[in-house]
Amino acid sequence: MAFAAVVPSLIQQFEQIVGQQNIIVDEEKRYNYSHDETEDYSFLPDVVLKPGNTDEISAIMKLCNEHTIPVTPRGGGTGLSGGALPINKGVVISMERFNKIINIDELNLQATVEPGVITEVFQNAVKEKGLFYPPDPASRGTCFIGGNIAENSGGPKAVKYGVTRDYVLNMEVVLPTGDVIWTGANVLKNSTGYNLTQLMCGSEGTLGIITKIVFKLRGFPQKSVLLLMPFITNEEACKAIAEIFRAGVSPSGMEFFEREAAMKTIDYCEKIYAAKVTTTFPENMDAYLLCELDGNDEEVLMRDAERVMNVVEQFQCGEILFAETAAQKEELWKIRKNISPAVNAYSLCKSDDVVVPRANLPKLISGIKEIGKRFGFNSVCYGHLGDGNLHVNIMKEQMTEENWTTKVPEGIGEIFKLTVNLGGTLSGEHGIGIAKKPYMNIAMREANLVVMRGIKKAFDPNGILNPGKIF
Numbered sequence: 001m002a003f004a005a006v007v008p009s010l011i012q013q014f015e016q017i018v019g020q021q022n023i024i025v026d027e028e029k030r031y032n033y034s035h036d037e038t039e040d041y042s043f044l045p046d047v048v049l050k051p052g053n054t055d056e057i058s059a060i061m062k063l064c065n066e067h068t069i070p071v072t073p074r075g076g077g078t079g080l081s082g083g084a085l086p087i088n089k090g091v092v093i094s095m096e097r098f099n100k101i102i103n104i105d106e107l108n109l110q111a112t113v114e115p116g117v118i119t120e121v122f123q124n125a126v127k128e129k130g131l132f133y134p135p136d137p138a139s140r141g142t143c144f145i146g147g148n149i150a151e152n153s154g155g156p157k158a159v160k161y162g163v164t165r166d167y168v169l170n171m172e173v174v175l176p177t178g179d180v181i182w183t184g185a186n187v188l189k190n191s192t193g194y195n196l197t198q199l200m201c202g203s204e205g206t207l208g209i210i211t212k213i214v215f216k217l218r219g220f221p222q223k224s225v226l227l228l229m230p231f232i233t234n235e236e237a238c239k240a241i242a243e244i245f246r247a248g249v250s251p252s253g254m255e256f257f258e259r260e261a262a263m264k265t266i267d268y269c270e271k272i273y274a275a276k277v278t279t280t281f282p283e284n285m286d287a288y289l290l291c292e293l294d295g296n297d298e299e300v301l302m303r304d305a306e307r308v309m310n311v312v313e314q315f316q317c318g319e320i321l322f323a324e325t326a327a328q329k330e331e332l333w334k335i336r337k338n339i340s341p342a343v344n345a346y347s348l349c350k351s352d353d354v355v356v357p358r359a360n361l362p363k364l365i366s367g368i369k370e371i372g373k374r375f376g377f378n379s380v381c382y383g384h385l386g387d388g389n390l391h392v393n394i395m396k397e398q399m400t401e402e403n404w405t406t407k408v409p410e411g412i413g414e415i416f417k418l419t420v421n422l423g424g425t426l427s428g429e430h431g432i433g434i435a436k437k438p439y440m441n442i443a444m445r446e447a448n449l450v451v452m453r454g455i456k457k458a459f460d461p462n463g464i465l466n467p468g469k470i471f
Contacts, residue, residue, distance in 0.1 A: 001463050001467065002068075003068055003069060003070045003088055003089075003090060003464070003467075004067050004068045004069055005046070006046035006047050006069060006089075006090060006091065010063070010067065010069070011023070011025065011047060013063060014047065014049055014060065014063075014091075017049075017051070017056050017059045017060055017063075018049050018050060018051050018052070018056055018060075022049065022050040022051065022052065022097070023047065023048070023049055023050070024047065024048035024049075024050075025047055027044070029048070030044055030045055030047070030048055030092075031044060033045055033048045033074060033077075033086075033092045033094060034085070034086070035077070035085065036077045036078065036079040036080075036082065036083075036084055036085060037077070037078055037079060037080050037139075037344070038079060038080055038081060038082040038085070038351070038433070038434075038435055039348065039349070039350060039351075039435070040348060041082050041085055041434070042085075043085045043086050043087045043089070044086075044089065045072065045086040045089055045090060045091065045092040046089045046090055046091065047090075047091055047092070048091075048092045048094055049091060049092070049093050049094070050093075050094045050096060050097050051093065051097065052097040052098070053211075054172060054174060054180060054211040054212070057093065057174045057209055057211060058174050058178045058179075058180055059178070060091070060093065060178075061174055061175070061176055061177065061178040061209070061465075062177070062178030064090075064091060064464055065176055065177050065178060065462055065464055068462055068464060069090050069091055069464060070086070070088040070089065070090030070091070070464050070465075070467050071090060071091045071092075071093060071176075071464055071465055071466070072084060072085065072086040072090065072091070072092050072093070072205070072466050073092075073093045073095065073146075073150075073205040073209045073465075073466065074092050074093065074094050074095065075095055075115065075116070075143065075144035075146050075147030075150070076118070076139070076142050076143045076144040076147055078139040078142055078143040078147065079147065079151065079430070079431070079433065080340075080351045080353075080430045080435075081151075081204075081427070081430045081431045081432060081433030081434065081435045081436060082433040082434035082435050082469075083150065083151065083204045083205060083431050083432070083433035083434070083466070083469055084147070084150075084205065084433075084466075085433075085434065087434060087467075087468045088467050088468060090464075093209065095114075095115050095116040095144060095146055095209075096116050097116060098114035098115050098116035098117075098146070098211065099114060099116040099117055099118075100113070100114045100117070101113045101114075101117055101121075101122060101125050102114065102212070104125065104126060104129055104131070104217075106129055106131070108186075109131065109216060109217040109218065109219075110169065110186060110214055110215065110216055110217060111125075111126060111131075111133070111214070111215050111217060112212060112213070112214050112215075113145055113212070113213055113215065114145075114146075114211065114212060114213075115144060115145055115146025115147075115149070115210045115211065115212075115213060116144050116145075116146065117144065117145045118140075118141065118142065118143065118144060118145075119135070119136075119137065119139075119140040119141075119143050119144070119145055119148055120140040120141045122145055123136075123140065126217055126220075127220055130219065130220050131217040131218065131219065131220055132217060132218040132219060132220040132221065133167065133215060133217055133218075134157045134158075134160075134161035134162070134167070134218065135148060135153055135154060135155055135157070135158065135161075135162075135163060135164045135167065136154075136155035136156055136157045136158075137153040137154070137155040137429070138155065138336075138337045138338075138339075138340055139340075140155070145213060146210050146213070148164045149164055149165075149168060149171075149200065149201050149202075149210060149213065150202070150203065150204050150205045150210075150431070151164075151202065151204065151429060151430060151431040152164050152165050152201050152202035152429060152431075153429050154384060154387070154389065154428065154429045155384070155429075156252075156253040156254075156255055156292070156336070156384055157252055157253055158384060158386075158387055158389075158429075159251060159252070159253065159254050159384060159386030159387045160250050160251060160252040160253075160294075160386075161218070161252070163429065164201060165198055165201035165202065167215045167216050167217075168197055168198075168201055168213060168214070168215060168216075169184060169185070169186055169187065169188070169197070169214045169215065169216050170182055170183060170184040170185055170186050170197060170213075170214040171183045171184070171197055171200055171210050171212065171213050171214070172210070172211045172212035172213075173200060173207075173208035173209065173210055173211065174208060174209045174211055175207075175208045175459060175460075176207075176208065176459060176460040176461075176462070176464055176465040177460075177461070180211075181196075181208075183196040183197040183199075183200055184196065184197040186214050188216065199455070202431070204431050204432065204433060204466065204469055204470060205465070205466040205469070206456060206459075206460070206465060206466045206469055206470060207455070207456065207459040207460065207465070208459060208465070209465075221252070221294040221295050221296060222295075222296045223294065223295060223296060223297075223298050223301055224252070224292055224293065224294040224295075224301070224329070225292070225293045225294075225301045225302065225304075225305045225322075225323075226290070226291070226292050226293075226322075226323040226328075226329045226332060226333075227289075227290070227291045227292075227305060227308060227309070227320055227321065227322055227323070228279070228288060228289075228290055228320070228321040228323065228332055229288065229289040229290075229291060229308075229312050229317055229318075229320050229321075230281070230282050230285035230287070230288050230317065230318035230319070230320075231285060231286070231287045231288070231289070231312075231315065231316060231317050231318070232284070232285060232286060232287075232316035232317075232318075233286050233287060233316065234256075234258060234286060234287045234362075234365045234366070234369075234381070235362040235365065235366055236287070236315045236316045236317070237256055237287040237288070237289050237315075237385075238256070238361035238362040238364075238365055238385065239315060239362055240289065240311065240312045240314075240315045240317070241254060241256070241289065241358055241361065241385050241386065242358050242359045242361075243311050243312075243314065243315075244291070244308055244311050244312070245358065245386075247307050247308075247310075247311050248307075249293070249304050249307055249308055249311075251291050251292055251293055251308075251386055252292045252293060252294040253290065253291065253292035253386065254289065254290075254291055254292075254384070254385060254386025254387075255289065255290040255291075255336050255382070255383070255384060255385070255386070256287065256288070256289055256290075256381075256382060256383060256384075256385040256390070257287070257288055257290075257336065257339055257381075257382035257383075258286060258287055258288075258380060258381050258382065259281065259285060259286050259287065259288070260380050261339045261342075261343065261380045261381070261382045262281050262288060262335065263281070264339075264342045264343055264346050264380070265335050265336075265338050265339045265342040265343075266281075266335065267342070268338060268341065268342035268345055268346075269334060269335060269338055269342070272338075273334075277331060277335065278328075278331065279321070279328070279331055279332060279335070280321075282318050282319070284318075285318050289312075289385075290332060290333075290336055291308055293305055293308075305322070336382075339380075339382050340391070340393070343380050343393045343395065344393075346395065347395040347396050347397050348395070348396040349393045349394060349395050349396070350393070350394045350408060350412065350435070351391065351392070351393050351394075351430070351435075352391070352392045352393075352394075352412060352415065352416075352426075352427075352430075352435075352436070353383065353389060353390070353391045353392070353427055353428050353429055353430045354389075354390055354392065354415065354416065354419040354424055354425070354426065354427070354428070355387070355388050355389045355390070355419075355424050355425060355427070355428035356388045356390075356419055356422045356423055356424030357388055357422070357423050357424065358385070358386075358387070358388045360388075360422040360423060360424070361385055361388060361390070363422055364390060364418065364419065364422055364424070365381060365390065367415075367418045367422075368381065368390075368392055368415055368418070371411050371414045371415055371418070372394075372411065374411070374414075375407050375408065375410065375411030375414070376399070376403060376407060377394050377395070377399065377403075377407075377408055377411060378394075378395050378397060379392050379393060379394050379395070380392075380393045380395065381393075384428070387428070388424065388428070389428035389429065392415065394408060394411075394412070409438075412439070413439055413442065416436075416439045416442045416443070417442055420442055420443055425443045426439060426440070426442070426443045432469070432470045433469055433470070434468065434469060437468075437469070437470060437471065440470070440471065449471060452470070452471065453471060456471070
């Protein structure tokens, strides 16, 4: 589709909408909005707008829809699939000024927030009132709530508490035409028409721009137990996961990482935080599970921890570390949550997050390693294996540019085929964006894609909102 250019007269109209101080035309400053955390992609927008309320976004969308100007909504810039990159130039709408927690309703366990609120800021605000917002992406200290909804983010606690969409009750959304709707109601049950709220979750900014969100909350669990369990091989660690759940234990976190991931992250953390890591990772172990149990009854947690240890002793497991202090728990979680930046600091990476049924994890991870040998690349694997979500970071290292741009994409296609054959799909929480768009036909039949394109057309008849993503 051919889009129109952003001409000076449109710039003037944008200035009238958002104010001169909230528009960026300088090329150097625009560059900051041209990339995210996806490889080394960069697409320079024609202009960046920073609206401050719903009416301003509505006016921008009406103008862009009238002139067929492409619009890319942007959150915190922490995405890993290129979903917020302006590949067709045009307008970037930055949501950074939408940073208010409007209300925390303690009686109904709900909160109304704007999409530019940082996830960790929101979590801390509700925690002060004894409440809990569980979705916990690794980038929670910088990512925006709106981006979490766009990608349906999960994180470590998803295994017990669910992902972002499980906590969204209602949203105010500006459609590509400029119309403003609420997608549902602030109630726990709703059987009134199509579920537009759930449709917006995971839509990657292609159907509308979220301006307010109503979340449901939980009571905050007061106690937790954390275990670090080393295994001889990746496969043994993956086998143990399914058995832990079969034993009737419901961990609040079940994280996996390879030894290579641990070593690179320890080096990274010691440089970044200027503090030595005190946890010892045995040299003869290739894989680790980080298992967290939470709740309000310490006796129950200790019994569950004992059941977990009894289960993993059936596998090739080393000495289990029981984190006894808050500092030790914090250090272990710091290592886990810094794996992605650590690996990316070491080498340019292609990052994928495939997901399969838990019982198929051993076949998945051994298959990924075999594919890496065939196509000549090294991968570091880690992720939320309690819910079958494995992150695969393929490192460029000393690979030639030709192999990086030809053989690696072919190898990734093989990983996706393996994933689908094991009953899984292309992404658990990073989304499709532009990085996985070429592989969608592996996971989806053409009939599925036709339905999705029809939904996109109904919301966005001129195709101006975040074009070129997913399909």
